[in-house]
Amino acid sequence: MAHVSAVVVGAGVVGAAVARSLARAGQEVLAVERLRQPGQGTTSRNSQVIHAGLYYPEGSLKARFCAASAARLYKFAESRHIPHWNCQKLVVAAEGQEERLRSVAEHAQSIGCLQKEKMRLLSREDLKILEPDLVASAALLSPGTGVICAHSVVSALVAEAEDAGASFSFGSDAESVRWDGSVFTLTFSDGFQVTCDKLVNAGGLHAGQLAQTFVPPGLVPEFRFCKGNYFRPSVPVPFKRLIYPLPPPSGAGLGTHLTLDVEGGGAKFGPDTEWLPADYQPVKDMDGSGVYRVDASRAASFEDSIQSWWPSLPSGSLEPDYSGLRVKVPSGDFEITNHGMEGYWAQYGIESPGLTSSLMIAEQVLRVLGVPIPAEDF
Numbered sequence: 001m002a003h004v005s006a007v008v009v010g011a012g013v014v015g016a017a018v019a020r021s022l023a024r025a026g027q028e029v030l031a032v033e034r035l036r037q038p039g040q041g042t043t044s045r046n047s048q049v050i051h052a053g054l055y056y057p058e059g060s061l062k063a064r065f066c067a068a069s070a071a072r073l074y075k076f077a078e079s080r081h082i083p084h085w086n087c088q089k090l091v092v093a094a095e096g097q098e099e100r101l102r103s104v105a106e107h108a109q110s111i112g113c114l115q116k117e118k119m120r121l122l123s124r125e126d127l128k129i130l131e132p133d134l135v136a137s138a139a140l141l142s143p144g145t146g147v148i149c150a151h152s153v154v155s156a157l158v159a160e161a162e163d164a165g166a167s168f169s170f171g172s173d174a175e176s177v178r179w180d181g182s183v184f185t186l187t188f189s190d191g192f193q194v195t196c197d198k199l200v201n202a203g204g205l206h207a208g209q210l211a212q213t214f215v216p217p218g219l220v221p222e223f224r225f226c227k228g229n230y231f232r233p234s235v236p237v238p239f240k241r242l243i244y245p246l247p248p249p250s251g252a253g254l255g256t257h258l259t260l261d262v263e264g265g266g267a268k269f270g271p272d273t274e275w276l277p278a279d280y281q282p283v284k285d286m287d288g289s290g291v292y293r294v295d296a297s298r299a300a301s302f303e304d305s306i307q308s309w310w311p312s313l314p315s316g317s318l319e320p321d322y323s324g325l326r327v328k329v330p331s332g333d334f335e336i337t338n339h340g341m342e343g344y345w346a347q348y349g350i351e352s353p354g355l356t357s358s359l360m361i362a363e364q365v366l367r368v369l370g371v372p373i374p375a376e377d378f
């Protein structure tokens with residue numbers, strides 16, 4: 001049976017970042033991915049926003065990683081010529097929401113969001129100059145927010161991991177794991193087996209399913225899945241920045257917002273929050289199950305929400321686009337844990353801002369595995 005030092009399961013943005021960092025640290029790495037290409041899971045079904053880290057609870061991994069990782073991601077993108085755009089974002093408050101907006105600004109300052117020294121609250125009059133078509137009582141300008149091509153990020157991470165000696169095996173579906181106290185044995189759907197000393201579970205939506213094959217019962221958190229749908233306007237949008245409402249108190253998402261395409265010109269609205277049934281289990285096949293289909297009847301609630309800050313959005317001008325699934329754990333935070341099994345590290349609940357945080361998540365995995373962190377070259 002083949003043996004490697006480290007196996008990374010999943011080649012989304014997190015698995016690719018971990019494989020790259022491990023390989024650059026001199027580890028022998030095999031990354032296995034059940035799909036035919038990297039980054040075809042949630043990594044290709046999100047808003048592609050580089051989040052500045054405004055909202056996350058103090059002390060959470062999301063707060064610790066987001067702003068620091070965003071700063072790195074900009075540098076990484078610049079040095080690798082990855083399409084990105086530091087377009088900024090506005091969080092808008094309607095009449096009566098000004099106090100909540102001020103709290104968001106204070107919180108963002110206190111947790112050290114990216115470019116916090118340039119962040120500022122804008123009045124209705126300021127907004128008339130900055131974004132004349134926007135109707136809001138006040139807004140918070142986040143100068144550190146931007147957009148990035150997630151596909152190019154993953155491609156660059158995979159290429160650099162391979163340059164550093166990592167091997168990627170696509171179309172390889174890890175079905176189960178066995179642990180004898182020191183060595184992990186992975187069995188794939190075609191019966192192939194491989195052993196390793198270090199196992200990183202970066203399986204995204206499916207991380208829990210693999211963990212349940214070998215982690216003692218009761219230790220893997222309960223997962224819930226929350227779909228986020230996107231709609232695309234058939235009319236041009238007049239905005240130069242991302243526009244977000246205040247996040248809903250439920251905490252399930254950041255509110256249905258406007259995201260601009262990284263190439264410029266295009267725009268989309270979303271994601272909303274559509275909870276899937278409590279017993280929903282994510283399917284392996286990204287296309288076949290129909291779970292990602294966007295229900296056109298949701299356009300009405302999108303329109304209501306968008307017209308509250310862009311009243312001139314013509315009714316009937318939204319078309320269903322794509323959707324993604326958020327993986328939720330009870331803590332609401334990223335969970336990087338090994339359940340006391342030495343050599344194993346899993347990333348659970350890597351929802352937003354997981355794309356932004358991927359470089360810091362990778363560094364954290366190396367830290368907990370006891371692997372020296374290689375210097376970055378950007």
Ligand SMILES: Cc1cc2nc3c(=O)[nH]c(=O)nc-3n(C[C@H](O)[C@H](O)[C@H](O)COP(=O)(O)OP(=O)(O)OC[C@H]3O[C@@H](n4cnc5c(N)ncnc54)[C@H](O)[C@@H]3O)c2cc1C
Pocket residue numbers: 009010011012013014015016032033034035038039040041042043044045046047048049050051172173174175202203204205206207210227228229271323324325326327350351352353354355356357
């Ligand atoms: C609607 C939505 C909007 C979002 N917007 C943003 C945003 O704007 N900015 C941001 O920073 N973050 C955003 N996120 C979060 C971000 O997309 C994710 O955190 C990130 O893509 C997670 O990457 P991943 O590598 O963990 O998962 P994935 O990209 O899903 O990768 C996991 C991979 O593991 C593979 N895999 C799983 N199990 C196995 C197995 N047993 N064997 C082999 N392969 C396996 C899967 O096929 C998959 O390719 C958003 C998420 C959603 C759902």
